[in-house]
Amino acid sequence: MARRRTDKFRWHRKHLLGLRDLSRQEIEHILDTAHGFEQISTRSIKKAPALRGKVVVNMFFEDSTRTRNSFTLAANRLSADVIEFTKKSSSVSKGETLIDTARNLEAMGIDIVVIRHNAGGAAKLLSRTINACVVNAGDGFNEHPTQALLDAYTIRRVRGSLEGLKVGIVGDIAHSRVARSNVWALTKLGAEVVLIGPPTLMPGKVEQLPVRVSYSLDDVIEELDVINMLRIQFERLGGNPFPSVREYSHFFGLTVDRMKRAKENITVMHPGPINRGLEIESEVADGPNSVILQQVANGLAVRMAVLFLVHQAAIEEQRGKV
Ligand code: CP
DSSP: OOOOOOTTOOOOOSEEOOSTTOOHHHHHHHHHHHHHHHGGGGSSSOOOOTTTTOEEEEEESSOOSHHHHHHHHHHHHTTOEEEEEESTTSGGGGTOOHHHHHHHHHHTTOSEEEEEESSTTHHHHHHTTOSSEEEEEEETTTBOHHHHHHHHHHHHHHHSOOTTOEEEEESOOTTOHHHHHHHHHHHHTTOEEEEESOGGGSOTTGGGSSSEEESOHHHHGGGOSEEEEOOOOTTTOOSOSSSOHHHHHHHHOBOHHHHTTSOTTOEEEOOSOOOBTTTBOHHHHTSTTBOHHHHHHHHHHHHHHHHHHHHHHHHHHHHHHO
């Protein structure tokens, strides 16, 4: 894939809170910067000095495997020191608030906070409270911008461009910050997004999003170039949004049988973690159309780009003040 040229573009955001307010040019600039960082991981010494002497705090109030570890590795590859904060082993368990926690960490001299929190808006709140850069690693049902960026990066890598592609996002849209960030990123980059799932798992005011909605995967599967299967988030579900897991799987699972009706070159994605056999059969998740592990691999370069860019914006801001 040729590197696109956005050299004249000046990135100015010291926080990455979501993709809703980003322009196409800003999103493309992040993806292009990630492309530049990709080759660092192929070197024998996988390090660049961009954040040498800087401190990144991973503040995770919810569990994570992919996002947390790839932010840690991304910060390490850029030579930053990393503080790993987890809710479970912190004084949050004694009643300390998010803001007090962040202010105390900031007193130690930190440069970038990567935060995952169960409350939508937590990253934004933090960005208004502390001086450090803030990167949203997932806030409630709101946004998970770096997931959507790595999804867009993966699609661009596999398909060349997102322009004109039809991308289906299937499943628990209502509780999915991944779906929301994907809608903003993919539509800004020229894709058509179809949200697919039972009415009980569609968000309120879905008609206000720049998407098509389908309540039947079978009605649309033949049209799709890319299909992104979401995890059913049992930990966030209230009530019974579908009669049984078996019935959900029957109508919305990506099975070997259903794949026979899809385009031969359909790109199969999943943000992880996977409920194997529920939203996707193992043969499909591990099959030739799947790019699920490529998504994870690409997350590293994308997160390096995000850490680098927000820090550059902070340096620019500081220069402007003196
Ligand atoms: N996709 C994603 O956010 O995975 P983790 O919850 O493991 O970080």
